[in-house]
Amino acid sequence: MSSPPPEPLPPAPEGHVGLVVILEPRLYLEIPISQIRLLCLKPLKYLIFLGWCILGREGRLAPDRPDCTPLEDLSGELVDGGLYYYILTPMSEVEGDLDYVVDLEVIKMESAVPSEITTSRNDFHEKLLERDGFCVFSGAPADVCQAAHIIPYARGSEWFQTIVQNRQPHEENVDNLTDINDVRNGLLLGLLHARFDRRMAVILKTPNHCLDVGDVPPCAVQPLVVLDPSVSYPRDDRYSLQWLEDPGLYMSTTLPYNLDAAFNRQSQEPKPSALLLHYNYGAAAVKQWGCGLEALKTHKYHTRPKAPEPVAMGPPKSQHDRIVKLDATKNPTSGEQHRDWSEGIVQSEHQTQWDEHDLMFFILTNSPAAKARRHKEEQEKQESLERWRQGIV
Structure with missing residues (x-):
């Protein structure tokens, strides 16, 4: 049974436009039109640029609702208080992008001295x-x-x-x-x-x-x-x-x-x-303009395996460092490290607020390309283990 569609967004404040970049959990921007005019001569193209920068994937711009026909003519002006949706292409890639968070062990590299x-x-x-x-x-x-x-x-x-x-x-x-x-x-x-x-x-x-x-x-x-x-x-x-x-x-x-x-x-x-x-x-x-970040922080994610040890990279890390913020929480019953992303973000006393880099990293590592790479690496790992087993039999 499919989940109900998200509640429609109200119009953007006067003098602003809204740009929805993730439908569920919803992430959107409220941007002053006057600011956009200072930055770009083609404001509709600028909204597409923002969606592309945030998600790192191609998309089109739909006015009013996500199921509206995407705009073909991007030379027009913005509608004051209007809503625009950045729709990924192809549409099949939209669903499930936030269902799996990368294991940091996958991207762990040997640190320099x-x-x-x-x-x-x-x-x-x-x-x-x-x-x-x-x-x-x-x-x-x-x-x-x-x-x-x-x-x-x-x-x-x-x-x-x-x-x-x-x-x-x-x-x-x-x-x-x-x-x-x-x-x-x-x-x-x-x-x-x-x-x-x-x-x-x-x-x-x-x-x-x-x-x-x-x-x-x-x-x-x-x-x-x-x-x-x-x-x-x-x-x-x-x-x-x-x-x-x-x-x-x-x-x-x-x-x-x-x-x-x-x-x-x-x-x-x-x-x-x-x-x-x-x-x-x-x-x-x-x-600067993001709204709806709490929806991402409280979203329910898969339990994460044992976290890797933090690696030293350069001078002492600040409280905003990703490794500090996403360090595993402690399981008091088993003594083992575990990771539930919603609990780790919301409940851990060691956590600090996400900043814009945390959010971008979160979106980035859940892209189809990242998932495909993890799947390929897992396959190669399994094949290597199988070759090792056959070699000792």
Whole structure:
């Protein structure tokens, strides 16, 4: 017997639109229309871009209800207070995406020793200095800039590799993108660094799977940037600074909406990864505009086997670290580790609130690609065990 359809959502608040990205348990965004107009000249295409960034999968945009005919013409305007649904294609992939949460043992990798981590992080900074030379947006000199990670350093390379493995790279070659300190996971930033870390500011790389270069407005005001002769803007791509909330008069004048990044014209180091920037954009959108997160946290999931031991990756991890938050709860009767995802999230005294990266990781590791990879790995494991058994008989 099929479950009843979810209750319909009320209209979005005045001056906003709603974008439903997961039907059940429901996750949706409430986005100010005025903000969208600052970020994209094609607002309907922008909603598709957000859905694609959050879920990492292709979809179409349906107005009003999920069973409505998807929009063919994406050149129109948004309806004030309207609801839009990001419908995955093909439709058969929609059901069951949240029924199984990945075992962290599957993605567990051998961690580096501390000396290797220190060396790697130093190399990361040096490579950014070579590729960027200055703050890529403000042109501030390197001595007042910091090496900023797109995917936070505290997450570690295991978590980083999971993102890369489960996202479609499209035209980008990510075969060797495995290290959290890869130069493609960073930019040299000055004043912007703290706001970028807090996901107030994001970087929109175009062209991408949903948006063209011309879909992004030109820089909002004449920036106070004088480019050094050694740097230039990429010829065919844009790395545009975007604010997901009003940054205030000073920041919007100093680092205005849609200011493009410039890089050292002589460097052979690769530019920031589009895959990582899109993932980060989706995480920031969930943090800024997401609604219905409680439905995900209280959803009932399968019991998880014994959890792996946490691995040391870099400096001490903060309370927001994924391994801390998703550590197994203790079974007082058996003394064994077990994992019920709803209990672990809601009831454990050691748990902290999910942030946007936890949610994105949760969605990411339940994609069809992730499930298929786990199934293949399990088959290979069983075949290896069977060959071993036959060898000792």
